[in-house]
Amino acid sequence: MKNLEVIPIPEPIAYAPMLTRQKARHAEVLGGEKLNTLYLLEHAPVITMGRNAHDEHLLESRERLAQRGIDLYDVDRGGDVTYHGPGQLVAYPILDLNQWRRSLNWYLRELEQTLIDQLAGYGLRGELSEGLTGVWVGDAKVAAIGIGVRRWVTFHGIALNIAPDMEHFGLIVPCGIQDKGVTSLRELLGENCPSPEVVAADFTAVFCKRFDLNPVHGEE
Numbered sequence: 001m002k003n004l005e006v007i008p009i010p011e012p013i014a015y016a017p018m019l020t021r022q023k024a025r026h027a028e029v030l031g032g033e034k035l036n037t038l039y040l041l042e043h044a045p046v047i048t049m050g051r052n053a054h055d056e057h058l059l060e061s062r063e064r065l066a067q068r069g070i071d072l073y074d075v076d077r078g079g080d081v082t083y084h085g086p087g088q089l090v091a092y093p094i095l096d097l098n099q100w101r102r103s104l105n106w107y108l109r110e111l112e113q114t115l116i117d118q119l120a121g122y123g124l125r126g127e128l129s130e131g132l133t134g135v136w137v138g139d140a141k142v143a144a145i146g147i148g149v150r151r152w153v154t155f156h157g158i159a160l161n162i163a164p165d166m167e168h169f170g171l172i173v174p175c176g177i178q179d180k181g182v183t184s185l186r187e188l189l190g191e192n193c194p195s196p197e198v199v200a201a202d203f204t205a206v207f208c209k210r211f212d213l214n215p216v217h218g219e220e
Contacts, residue, residue, distance in 0.1 A: 002036060002099060004211075005218030006204055009041035012086045015048065015073055022155045025094050030153045036099070037218065038207065039092040039157075040200045043084035045165075046071040047172060050079035050146050057081045057173035065171070077156040079133065079146035081172045087164035087184075089199050092157040093207070100211070102152050108133060108145060110210055111158055115143045118160075118199075118206045124188055129180070140183035161185065162199050 009018075018041065028034035047058065047070060057080055058072075065072050084090055097107060112128060115135045119126035119142070126135045126142070135143040143160040163186035186193045194202070208215050 001212055001214045004208060004213040004215050005035040005037045006215045007037060007039050007218045008200060009039065012042045012044045014044045015046040015071055015084070018043070018092075019073075019075070022092055022094065026150065026153055026155050029094050029096055030151055035216070035218070036096060036213070037094040038204065038215075039090075039094070040204065041090050041092075042086050042088060042196065043090055044071070045069060045083075045085040045168060046073065047081060047083050048073050048075045048077075048146075049081050050075060050077050053080045058171075059173065060171045070168070070171070075146075075148075075156070077146040077148040079144070082144050082146060082159065083164075083168050083172055084159055085164050085168055087162050087186075087196070089160040089162055089196060089203060090157065091160075091200075091203055091207070093154055095154045095211070097149070097152040097154060104147070104149060107149075107154065108147065111145050111147070114203070114207050114210045115145075115158065115160065117210070118202055121202060121206070122185065122189060122192075122194065124185075136180065137183060137188055140181040142183050142185070142188070160199065160203065162196055163193060 025037050062072055116126035124137055129136055133145050134141050145158050146156050148156045161184035163184055169182045
């Protein structure tokens with residue numbers, strides 16, 4: 001069983017400095033200087049445009065977004081447009097896939113199944129949608145996935161909606177999908193919704209089981 005350095009970030013963090021940290025850790029994992037790593041965090045409000053994003057899926061002008069305090073970034077990951085903000089668990093695994101499989105499809109499916117297993121622990125039936133990436137409950141997406149991989153070391157990751165400001169999703173066509181909604185654990189579970197700390201701990205446990213990893217506390 002391989003060790004996984006788990007690094008929780010306690011306060012919502014802006015997107016740019018977190019991307020810098022990801023890239024630095026990616027280089028260290030690639031070079032064998034650091035363990036495989038899992039960052040757990042919430043972002044300050046931000047909209048990200050993936051490599052396959054379409055401008056028409058951004059429903060507010062860049063100027064208006066800036067006035068509302070929402071950052072906007074073009075990013076090097078798969079997928080279309082996504083929103084991140086407080087009340088959402090973002091997990092960035094930095095994994096050397098040479099230690100598992102050199103397969104992006106396998107890695108995506110494992111991330112999806114991790115989320116499905118976690119949702120099952122809350123009594124929710126997470127489902128996949130043919131031809132799409134992410135996890136749904138009914139016709140509403142509860143978790144988005146967008147990954148980057150360089151030299152078979154991963155970065156970027158997943159976003160699980162716990163209790164974010166759902167109005168912010170109205171600023172975009174989430175993941176470019178016109179005919180499906182977005183939901184959150186708060187909407188699905190009401191007062192039984194677990195806290196962000198519990199959700200982060202649950203994700204770590206299920207993720208480590210799925211990838212056969214031993215979590216160790218890490219700091220930077």
